[in-house]
Amino acid sequence: MSTRKTSEPFWWGLFSVGGVVAAFLVPVHLFLHGLAIPLGWISISHARMLALVGQPLVKAYLFLLIALPLYHWAHRFRFILEDVGFHSLRAPIAVASYASAVAGTLATLWVLFRF
Amino acid sequence: MMTAPGSGRPGLYYPKMPSTWWLRHPAYFRFMMREVSSVFIAIFLVVFLVQVHQLSRGPDAYAAFLEMLRSPGWIAFHVVALAFALYHSVTWFNLTAVVQVVRVGERQVPPRLVAAATFGLWTVLSLGILLWFLLRS
Numbered sequence: 001m002s003t004r005k006t007s008e009p010f011w012w013g014l015f016s017v018g019g020v021v022a023a024f025l026v027p028v029h030l031f032l033h034g035l036a037i038p039l040g041w042i043s044i045s046h047a048r049m050l051a052l053v054g055q056p057l058v059k060a061y062l063f064l065l066i067a068l069p070l071y072h073w074a075h076r077f078r079f080i081l082e083d084v085g086f087h088s089l090r091a092p093i094a095v096a097s098y099a100s101a102v103a104g105t106l107a108t109l110w111v112l113f114r115f
Numbered sequence: 116m117m118t119a120p121g122s123g124r125p126g127l128y129y130p131k132m133p134s135t136w137w138l139r140h141p142a143y144f145r146f147m148m149r150e151v152s153s154v155f156i157a158i159f160l161v162v163f164l165v166q167v168h169q170l171s172r173g174p175d176a177y178a179a180f181l182e183m184l185r186s187p188g189w190i191a192f193h194v195v196a197l198a199f200a201l202y203h204s205v206t207w208f209n210l211t212a213v214v215q216v217v218r219v220g221e222r223q224v225p226p227r228l229v230a231a232a233t234f235g236l237w238t239v240l241s242l243g244i245l246l247w248f249l250l251r252s
Contacts, residue, residue: 022156023207027200028241030159032248033166034193038184042252046174052251053170062167066160073157076150083150084134087127104161111168 011075011098018072025065050115059112067105074101148199149206155199158192208233 036042044052052058074097081093137147162184169180183189212230216223 019203019207020211022153022200023204024237024240025244026156026159027197027204028244029163030156030193030197030200032245033163034159034184034196035190036248038181039190042248044248044252046170046177048251049170049177053167066164069153069156069160073153076153077157080147080150080154083137083147085132087129104157104164108164111164111171114168114171 011071014068014071014101015075016072018068018070018075021064022069022072026069029065053112054115059115063108063112066108070101070104071098074098148202152199152203152206155196156203159196159200204237208237 032042037044053062078094078097082090086093137143166177166180166184169176184193209230212226212233215229217229218224
């Protein structure tokens with residue numbers, strides 16, 4: 001066993017929280033924004049949607065909904081690649097995965113601050 | 116602390132396996148599908164973020180984006196992604212019910228009951244969000 005200090009618990013914590021958010025909230029939002037709204041089963045005008053996203057609470061909700069599951073993805077994606085045999089690229093895969101999640105978080109902030 | 120001779124840090128041993136090992140057994144396959152669900156969820160979230168961004172760009176950009184999502188390819192993607200998202204929820208709730216020990220007084224609440232309560236909360240939450248949008252349509 002290595003006794004080195006690692007950032008593993010930090011990323012694992014985000015993985016776990018992201019997993020909870022994804023489990024509770026993603027299916028219904030995927031149904032709404034991927035199918036129901038584009039197909040017109042539920043029709044909400046642009047103006048109405050814009051007013052909704054303009055609310056600070058809705059913004060905070062969207063931030064957590066989008067950003068946290070990205071860390072869940074990063075953690076799992078990293079181990080998918082390891083599990084199919086990319087052992088020699090262990091460190092770069094980990095860095096690239098978590099960095100992508102951080103980039104996604106910044107992009108989410110950027111999009112939400114434009115409202 | 117024991118270390119491997121001649122190295123500062125013990126090496127990790129990886130058994131040699133073909134990259135398709137997860138196709139060999141239904142349980143391995145289910146494990147891999149559970150892991151892969153995160154990829155579909157992440158793609159959806161990125162597409163959703165773009166949708167929110169188009170909303171801020173104005174009615175025309177937003178309408179054009181929704182038009183794109185109506186194409187057969189995107190519909191197929193979202194149907195498949197929804198199946199994966201539901202699979203993530205079910206496996207996650209079943210797993211956490213076992214890992215998370217809930218006690219009432221001295222007694223441990225059976226994991227099955229914890230799972231049932233979580234599934235109930237999930238259903239109520241999902242229907243609530245759906246209704247919230249329906250009332251605003």
